[in-house]
Amino acid sequence: MNISEQELRAMVRDAVAKVAPAEPAPLRSAPSAIHASHGLIHVTSGGDDDGRCIIEPSVACTHCGYCQSLGH
Numbered sequence: 001m002n003i004s005e006q007e008l009r010a011m012v013r014d015a016v017a018k019v020a021p022a023e024p025a026p027l028r029s030a031p032s033a034i035h036a037s038h039g040l041i042h043v044t045s046g047g048d049d050d051g052r053c054i055i056e057p058s059v060a061c062t063h064c065g066y067c068q069s070l071g072h
Contacts, residue, residue: 040068
């Protein structure tokens with residue numbers, strides 16, 4: 001069976017249209033309290049004075065925020 005490129009494209013478009021919704025579902029924003037990995041812990045800036053990381057004092061603080069999360 002030989003089909004043209006246009007026919008193949010039409011078949012693919014039809015197959016995708018059957019599976020994919022016409023419009024994407026809207027994104028829902030969830031409050032950060034739903035899962036602990038989304039929240040931040042208030043940490044005093046102990047490492048900012050000398051520039052050392054609170055978690056790993058042998059390296060400089062890069063302000064990555066890891067000390068403010070639960071490690072997720």
